[in-house]
Amino acid sequence: xxxxxxxxxxxxxxxxxxxxxxxxxxxxxxxxxxxxxxxxxxxxxxxxxxxxxxxxxxxxxxxxxxxxxxxxxxxxxxxxxxxxxxxxxxxxxxxxxxxxxxxxxxxxxxxxxxxxxxxxxxxxxxxxxxxxxxxxxxxxxxxxxxxxxxxxxxxxxxxxxxxxxxxxxxxxxxxxxxxxxxxxxxxxxxxxxxxxxxxxxxxxxxxxxxxxxxxxxxxxxxxxxxxxxx
Ligand code: TYD
Numbered sequence: 001x002x003x004x005x006x007x008x009x010x011x012x013x014x015x016x017x018x019x020x021x022x023x024x025x026x027x028x029x030x031x032x033x034x035x036x037x038x039x040x041x042x043x044x045x046x047x048x049x050x051x052x053x054x055x056x057x058x059x060x061x062x063x064x065x066x067x068x069x070x071x072x073x074x075x076x077x078x079x080x081x082x083x084x085x086x087x088x089x090x091x092x093x094x095x096x097x098x099x100x101x102x103x104x105x106x107x108x109x110x111x112x113x114x115x116x117x118x119x120x121x122x123x124x125x126x127x128x129x130x131x132x133x134x135x136x137x138x139x140x141x142x143x144x145x146x147x148x149x150x151x152x153x154x155x156x157x158x159x160x161x162x163x164x165x166x167x168x169x170x171x172x173x174x175x176x177x178x179x180x181x182x183x184x185x186x187x188x189x190x191x192x193x194x195x196x197x198x199x200x201x202x203x204x205x206x207x208x209x210x211x212x213x214x215x216x217x218x219x220x221x222x223x224x225x226x227x228x229x230x
Contacts, residue, residue, distance in 0.1 A: 122192025
């Protein structure tokens with residue numbers, strides 16, 4: 001609870017003006033998140049719009065190219081990465097999440113600020129970013145104009161060594177500088193996601209060691225509890 005208070009996460013769940021939900025799907029690289037999102041895309045019709053972080057708008061996709069694909073990305077400082085992920089998120093919030101939710105669509109996002117918490121704060125061991133993390137949440141998810149933080153985070157959890165092995169084996173995956181991390185980094189990221197879950201009530205942690213179909217059934221159950229049906 002102390003951490004929760006410190007990073008100022010309380011009070012961020014904004015009152016929705018309609019019943020639309022903003023849901024983030026997140027987890028370590030290799031957690032099977034992509035497979036799960038593909039299954040959801042097949043299941044849900046036009047009531048749900050899918051997006052991803054970093055990215056989701058033309059400008060945020062440019063930030064994605066910069067932080068993920070540009071050869072210079074590996075030389076960016078942890079603070080610059082932190083700021084750029086938040087810059088992309090601000091762009092997505094203003095130009096995609098807010099308009100979509102207010103037009104009556106549910107928004108399902110592949111990653112969200114839970115990734116910044118897990119990767120930039122825990123993976124990179126930057127405790128000094130905690131205050132800035134809370135501040136950025138308040139700025140991006142609060143302060144009126146229909147801004148809203150996610151209603152729920154669904155986090156796919158599995159042991160770090162399994163996730164890393166899966167990420168490295170995935171032949172379809174374009175390898176980026178994010179993928180070549182050592183096991184200790186993956187373990188810190190897993191801890192980061194768990195700490196995020198501990199300190200953030202609207203989080204459901206899903207056991208991702210099971211088969212894709214079993215995991216999918218769990219996800220569908222959670223979405224049904226949220227009132228989101230196919
Ligand atoms: P991507 O190849 O899309 O990974 P995935 O398919 O697993 O989502 O690349 C996104 C990478 O960016 C991923 O390694 C996680 C990282 N990331 C952060 O480090 N911080 C963030 O805030 C976000 C949104 C992503």
